[in-house]
Amino acid sequence: MPLTRDFIETIKARADRDAEFRRELLSDGVETFLSGDIETGKAILRDYINATVGFGPLGKALDIDPKSLMRMLGPSGNPKTGNFIEIIRYLQKKEGVHLEVKAAAIA
Numbered sequence: 001m002p003l004t005r006d007f008i009e010t011i012k013a014r015a016d017r018d019a020e021f022r023r024e025l026l027s028d029g030v031e032t033f034l035s036g037d038i039e040t041g042k043a044i045l046r047d048y049i050n051a052t053v054g055f056g057p058l059g060k061a062l063d064i065d066p067k068s069l070m071r072m073l074g075p076s077g078n079p080k081t082g083n084f085i086e087i088i089r090y091l092q093k094k095e096g097v098h099l100e101v102k103a104a105a106i107a
Contacts, residue, residue, distance in 0.1 A: 008050060015051035022052060023097055030088060030099055042073045045087075049073070053094055062086050 015022045025048045033041025049055055049069075059066030064083065072079035072087075079087070092098055 008047075011047050012051040015048075022048070022095060025051070026091055026095055026097070027099060034101070039075060042075075042077065042079075045091075046070075046073045048091070053091070058087070058090065061090055 011025075015025065025044060029041050029044035029048055031041075032044055035041075049058060055066040055069050058064075059069050062069075062083075069087070071077050072083060088099070
């Protein structure tokens with residue numbers, strides 16, 4: 001389902017004014033991706049990128065065509081591990097956070 005302009009603008013406005021929201025959006029995207037829900041994880045990361053740095057600046061920073069990045073994180077995209085790691089590394093640095101993976105017992 002395509003996002004409406006209102007939804008995109010709402011996410012961007014919230015991200016612009018709320019650093020904790022931005023950090024949680026980034027963290028949730030990565031956690032969701034790593035938990036195996038690839039489609040939702042990519043969607044959250046797309047929302048984060050659109051609301052913060054944008055695909056143009058991200059592509060320039062990583063020397064990857066922004067359209068390629070959009071396709072990688074699109075519904076049928078399949079980012080290579082190296083590209084995915086570079087994207088997350090850049091987003092962490094830009095946000096000023098370091099995400100950690102911790103083991104948790106399965107309930």
